[in-house]
Amino acid sequence: MSTIVYAKPYKLRAGALALVVHGAFFVLLYFGASWKVQPPQGMVVDIWDSLPGGEVAPVKVEPPKLIEQSKLDKPMQPVAPPKADIELSAKKRPQEKSKPTRTEPKRRIEKVDVAEQKKQERLRVQAEQKMLVEQKMIEVQKARAEHERARAEQANIVAKLRRNLKAELEKAEPPKVVEPVKSAASLKADFELAEKKRLQEKFQEAVKIESKRQIEKVDAHLKLKIQAEQKIEAEQKAEAEHKAQAEQKTLAKQRAQAERKAEAERKAEMEQRAEAERKAEMEQRAEAERKAEMEQRAEVERKTQAKLKILAEKKAQAEEKERAKQKIQAEQKLLAEQKEQAEQKAQAEQKAKVEQERARAEQKMQAEQERARAAQAAAVGREVAEYKAKIIAKIRRNIVMLPDIPYNARAEFDVTLLPGGMVLNSILVKPSGSAAYDSAVERAIKKAEPLPLPPDAALFSNFRELRLKFSPKE
Amino acid sequence: MDVTQDLSFIHLIQNASVLVQLVMGLLLLVSLMSWWFIFIKMFTVRQAVKQSEEFEESFWNNDDLNRLYQNTSVMRGDSGSMGRIFAAGFTEFLKLKKKHDMDNNAVMDGTRRAMRATYQREMDVLESHLAFLATVGSVSPYVGLFGTVWGIMNAFRGLSNVGQATLAHVAPGIAEALVATAMGLFAAIPAVVAYNRYSHDITRLASRFEIFMEEFSNVLQRQP
Numbered sequence: 001m002s003t004i005v006y007a008k009p010y011k012l013r014a015g016a017l018a019l020v021v022h023g024a025f026f027v028l029l030y031f032g033a034s035w036k037v038q039p040p041q042g043m044v045v046d047i048w049d050s051l052p053g054g055e056v057a058p059v060k061v062e063p064p065k066l067i068e069q070s071k072l073d074k075p076m077q078p079v080a081p082p083k084a085d086i087e088l089s090a091k092k093r094p095q096e097k098s099k100p101t102r103t104e105p106k107r108r109i110e111k112v113d114v115a116e117q118k119k120q121e122r123l124r125v126q127a128e129q130k131m132l133v134e135q136k137m138i139e140v141q142k143a144r145a146e147h148e149r150a151r152a153e154q155a156n157i158v159a160k161l162r163r164n165l166k167a168e169l170e171k172a173e174p175p176k177v178v179e180p181v182k183s184a185a186s187l188k189a190d191f192e193l194a195e196k197k198r199l200q201e202k203f204q205e206a207v208k209i210e211s212k213r214q215i216e217k218v219d220a221h222l223k224l225k226i227q228a229e230q231k232i233e234a235e236q237k238a239e240a241e242h243k244a245q246a247e248q249k250t251l252a253k254q255r256a257q258a259e260r261k262a263e264a265e266r267k268a269e270m271e272q273r274a275e276a277e278r279k280a281e282m283e284q285r286a287e288a289e290r291k292a293e294m295e296q297r298a299e300v301e302r303k304t305q306a307k308l309k310i311l312a313e314k315k316a317q318a319e320e321k322e323r324a325k326q327k328i329q330a331e332q333k334l335l336a337e338q339k340e341q342a343e344q345k346a347q348a349e350q351k352a353k354v355e356q357e358r359a360r361a362e363q364k365m366q367a368e369q370e371r372a373r374a375a376q377a378a379a380v381g382r383e384v385a386e387y388k389a390k391i392i393a394k395i396r397r398n399i400v401m402l403p404d405i406p407y408n409a410r411a412e413f414d415v416t417l418l419p420g421g422m423v424l425n426s427i428l429v430k431p432s433g434s435a436a437y438d439s440a441v442e443r444a445i446k447k448a449e450p451l452p453l454p455p456d457a458a459l460f461s462n463f464r465e466l467r468l469k470f471s472p473k474e
Numbered sequence: 475m476d477v478t479q480d481l482s483f484i485h486l487i488q489n490a491s492v493l494v495q496l497v498m499g500l501l502l503l504v505s506l507m508s509w510w511f512i513f514i515k516m517f518t519v520r521q522a523v524k525q526s527e528e529f530e531e532s533f534w535n536n537d538d539l540n541r542l543y544q545n546t547s548v549m550r551g552d553s554g555s556m557g558r559i560f561a562a563g564f565t566e567f568l569k570l571k572k573k574h575d576m577d578n579n580a581v582m583d584g585t586r587r588a589m590r591a592t593y594q595r596e597m598d599v600l601e602s603h604l605a606f607l608a609t610v611g612s613v614s615p616y617v618g619l620f621g622t623v624w625g626i627m628n629a630f631r632g633l634s635n636v637g638q639a640t641l642a643h644v645a646p647g648i649a650e651a652l653v654a655t656a657m658g659l660f661a662a663i664p665a666v667v668a669y670n671r672y673s674h675d676i677t678r679l680a681s682r683f684e685i686f687m688e689e690f691s692n693v694l695q696r697q698p
Contacts, residue, residue: 014513021509425697
C-alpha cells in the first residue's frame, strides 16, 4: 500500500533517534553507576584506633622499638630480648601496625645512625690497628734492645777474655825482658812465649769464632724476627695504605665530583657570561648592522630619489612630447569623429527605415495571429456549440412528450457533467410552469447518459457546468 | 571480595554469566527495535492526523466533488488516508452510476463497500508494529526477570562452594543479575507508553474516518 511507501523516509530518522536514546541511556547508567565504585576511605584507621591499650604503652614501648629497629636494620645480628618483654612486644605489634607512618622517619634516622656507627667502627679498627702497630714497634724496639744487650754481653765477654789474656801475657812477659841475659832460659822462654803466642792466637781465634757464631746466630734470629715484623708491618702498612688509598680515592672522588660540580657551575657561569656577552655582542652587532642598514637605506633612498628626480624630469619631457602628440592625435580624432558622426547619421536613418518596415511587418503578423486565435476560438466555440447542440438534441430525443404541455413552456437546467459524460447532477433553474414537462426533461437528461462530449479532453472545462434550455416548440 | 571492587555498569555486564548476557543482548535488541517503531509510529500518526485535517477542510469548503476528485487523484499519496478513502468511494460510485440498470441503493452499497475496504487497508497500515510494541511492553519484563533469576541462582550456587558465606560473595552476582531486570524494564516502559498513546490516536483517527464515510455517502446519495 502507498502508506508503507510514504513511511519509508521516516525509518532512517527513527533508527537514528532510537540509537540516540539508547546512547543517552547508557551514558546515564555508566556515569550514574560508577560514582559508587570509590571505596569509603579511613575505614582501616577507625578499626585500629578502637583497640584498647593504645594509651598505656607509649613510654614502655620505646626500648623494644629500638630492638625492633635494630632487627629491621640488622636482621643478621642475634637479638636477645629480655623474657619479661614478651607482653610488651605483644602489645607493641598492634601499636606498630597502628602507627606505620611514624616508623618510617625513625628508620631513616636509624640509617643515619648506622652510617655513623660504621664510621665509628672504622675509626675503632684504625685505632686498634694503630695500637697493634705500636705494640709491634715496641716489641721490635725490645728485641733490638735485647740484641744490643747480647752484643754488649759478648763485648764484655770478649773484653774479659782479652783482659785475661793480657794478664797472662803480662805474667809471661817479664821473663821475656830477661831473655838476652839468659840465653838458655831465653830460648826456653822464647819457646814458651811462642807457644803462649800460639795458644793465645788459637784462643783468640776460638773466642772470635765463637763470638762470631753467637753474634751471627743472634743476628739471624733477630733478622728473622725483624723480617717477620717488617712483613707484618708491611702488610699492615699496605692494608692501611689500601684503606687510606680507598678513603683517599673516595675523598678524591668526592672532591673530584665537587670539583666537577664546581667546574660545571663555573662552566655554566662562564657559558652564561659568555652567552650574555655573545648576546650583548650580537645586540651590538645587530644595532651596528641596523645602523649600517639604515645608512645604506638612507643612501639607497637618496640615490633612488636622485634617480626618481632624473626619471621625473625624463617623464616630464616625455609627457610634453606625448601631449604634443596627443594634441595632434586629438585633432585627427576630431576629424575622424566628425566623419564617423556623419556616417552614423546615415546609418541611423537607414536603420529607422528598416525598423519601420519591421514594425509594419510585425503589426501585420500580430494581426494575422490575432485572426488565427480568433479563428481558433471561433473553432472552439463552434465545436462547443456543436456539442452543446448535440447534447441538447440527445436529451430532446429522450423527452417523452405528454399531451397537456403548453406550447410556450420553457425550462432551464443546470447540468454538471463528469469526464465520462455522466451527469453528476441536474438542477432545475427556471421551472417551465408545467411540472410534467420539468420532470419529463429531467428524466430525459438521466436517460441520455452518457452525453456526447468532444474527443479533445482540454475542452471538457467548457462542458463541466452547462445551462440547458428546453422548450417543446423546437 | 574486596571493597574496592569495580561495580561499574560495564563490569557488571562483563562478569555476568553467558545466559544472562544473552538475555541482556536480546533485551537490548528488542529495546532498539521498539524505540525504532516508536519513532516511526510517531511520525506516521502525526502525518496521518495532519493530512486528514487538511482533507476534511478542503472537502467541506469545496462544493464541486468532481474537482476535488481530480485534485485527490492528482495528489495521489499526499492526500492521506481520508483522501484515499474518498477517491476509492467516488470512483466506485461513478462506475456503478454508469450502469443504467443499477438501483440507487445498490450503488450506495457498492460505494460504501469500496470505501470500507480502503478504510480497512489504511487502518492495517496505521496499526502495523503496534502489536510489536504491545508484546515488548508485556513480555520484556518477564525476560529480564528470567535473566535475573538465572543470575541469582548462579550467585547462590557459587556461594555453596564457599565455606564462609558473606554478603560480599553474593552481592556482585545479584547486582549483575539485576541489570537484566533493569534492561527489561527499560525496554518495556516506553513500549507500553507508546502503545497506549498510539492505539488511542489511531482509534480516534478510525472514528474520524468512519464519520467521514457516513457523511460522504450521504452526500453521494443526495446526488441524483
